[in-house]
Amino acid sequence: MTQKGFYGDFGGSFVPKEIQTLLNELEDIFEKYRKDDEFLKEYHYYLTDYAGRETPLYFAESLTNYLGGAKIYLKREDLNHLGSHKLNNVLGQILLAKRMGKTRVIAETGAGQHGVATAAAAAKFGMACDVYMGAEDVKRQRLNVFRMEMMGARVHAVEAGTATLKEAVDAAFAAWMADLDAFYVLGSAVGPHPYPSIVHEFQKIISEESRQQILDKEGRLPDAVIACVGGGSNAIGAFSEYITDNSVTLIGVEAAGHGVDTEKHAATMTKGSVGIIDGMKTFALFEKDGSVAPVYSISAGLDYPGVGPEHAFLKENGRVEYVSATDDEAVQALLLLSKMEGIIPAIESSHALAEAIKRAPYMSKDQIIIVNLSGRGDKDVASIADYLENK
Numbered sequence: 400m401t402q403k404g405f406y407g408d409f410g411g412s413f414v415p416k417e418i419q420t421l422l423n424e425l426e427d428i429f430e431k432y433r434k435d436d437e438f439l440k441e442y443h444y445y446l447t448d449y450a451g452r453e454t455p456l457y458f459a460e461s462l463t464n465y466l467g468g469a470k471i472y473l474k475r476e477d478l479n480h481l482g483s484h485k486l487n488n489v490l491g492q493i494l495l496a497k498r499m500g501k502t503r504v505i506a507e508t509g510a511g512q513h514g515v516a517t518a519a520a521a522a523k524f525g526m527a528c529d530v531y532m533g534a535e536d537v538k539r540q541r542l543n544v545f546r547m548e549m550m551g552a553r554v555h556a557v558e559a560g561t562a563t564l565k566e567a568v569d570a571a572f573a574a575w576m577a578d579l580d581a582f583y584v585l586g587s588a589v590g591p592h593p594y595p596s597i598v599h600e601f602q603k604i605i606s607e608e609s610r611q612q613i614l615d616k617e618g619r620l621p622d623a624v625i626a627c628v629g630g631g632s633n634a635i636g637a638f639s640e641y642i643t644d645n646s647v648t649l650i651g652v653e654a655a656g657h658g659v660d661t662e663k664h665a666a667t668m669t670k671g672s673v674g675i676i677d678g679m680k681t682f683a684l685f686e687k688d689g690s691v692a693p694v695y696s697i698s699a700g701l702d703y704p705g706v707g708p709e710h711a712f713l714k715e716n717g718r719v720e721y722v723s724a725t726d727d728e729a730v731q732a733l734l735l736l737s738k739m740e741g742i743i744p745a746i747e748s749s750h751a752l753a754e755a756i757k758r759a760p761y762m763s764k765d766q767i768i769i770v771n772l773s774g775r776g777d778k779d780v781a782s783i784a785d786y787l788e789n790k
């Protein structure tokens with residue numbers, strides 16, 4: 400971070416005064432505990448015994464042989480408790496909330512994975528939990544809605560606009576304004592400072608583990624690390640510990656939906672411009688009149704018009720390459736991994752996999768790609784079946 404709350408020109412905190420007071424308090428608590436031994440001991444205890452870390456770094460040998468090029472390793476965040484990387488961050492934030500004496504948490508959710516992780520952690524720590532979710536996503540992700548409700552959360556379907564993540568964020572933010580004593584558990588590396596750095600801190604465990612694991616297995620660093628980018632939390636976690644290793648190519652994959660040259664995509668950095676969205680300065684998709692554009696992806700978790708400010712910075716300084724994959728490429732990647740390895744990946748993660756499938760055949764057999772498999776695909780089975788039927 401170059402200046403308080405900024406990554407180069409990006410980030411900051413563009414919020415009402417009442418919220419700024421809370422963000423300052425959150426920043427103080429975060430700075431106090433991020434290096435506190437007792438706090439870290441508790442965080443790592445829950446990562447290990449509750450979430451099931453560390454997650455394996457798995458050599459996908461059948462897929463590798465099929466593609467005939469670089470060795471493909473999968474960082475298995477899909478094996479984290481509740482089926483995605485989201486819990487890493489939620490546990491960290493809930494433990495901060497506990498230190499602040501909070502008894503109620505609010506969260507937004509897209510695919511429902513962050514809502515499920517927050518509902519679980521709130522249940523575990525005896526906090527009330529309200530989750531805001533776009534009505535369209537409630538329909539697409541019914542299973543996750545039931546899971547949240549079973550764990551005691553109230554799920555609010557938001558009907559405004561495209562009824563997806565952007566509107567859920569607005570509604571959750573409004574709920575926070577109405578109850579400033581609640582703790583806002585933010586699900587991605589987005590929003591006003593200090594959230595992007597908090598989420599980075601609690602997701603960097605992914606690359607702390609994968610870096611050691613690949614050194615143990617191969618005796619060297621990978622040639623490339625690939626992750627999908629919605630808001631950017633799994634990607635920043637997957638990249639974090641390699642950022643200063645210049646030999647490692649880092650690739651973020653956005654959702655191209657029907658194609659980046661159509662109206663229906665969510666390729667924020669490929670097609671967006673710089674502006675203010677959800678309290679931060681970053682790349683986002685805007686209409687000509689300056690309002691936030693409606694976005695689309697088959698994947699509810701990538702269906703967001705902005706991106707975390709650290710990614711905007713890493714794009715501008717060229718350290719990370721950002722590309723995109725279409726719905727169709729992601730579905731084909733999902734099916735290929737299912738058939739080759741018996742692993743059904745989340746449709747979000749399948750965007751990263753699609754990029755690995757494009758690149759691996761052109762790389763040599765002694766090169767190594769790590770794909771961050773951010774989640775498992777159980778939640779997507781019904782919508783994939785629909786997609787294939789309606790093609």
Ligand SMILES: *Cc1c(COP(=O)(O)O)cnc(C)c1O
Nearest residue numbers: 512587629630631632633747774
């Ligand atoms: C939420 C989610 C994403 C997208 O969010 P990021 O913050 O960009 O990581 C990706 N994959 C899965 C499985 C998710 O649940």
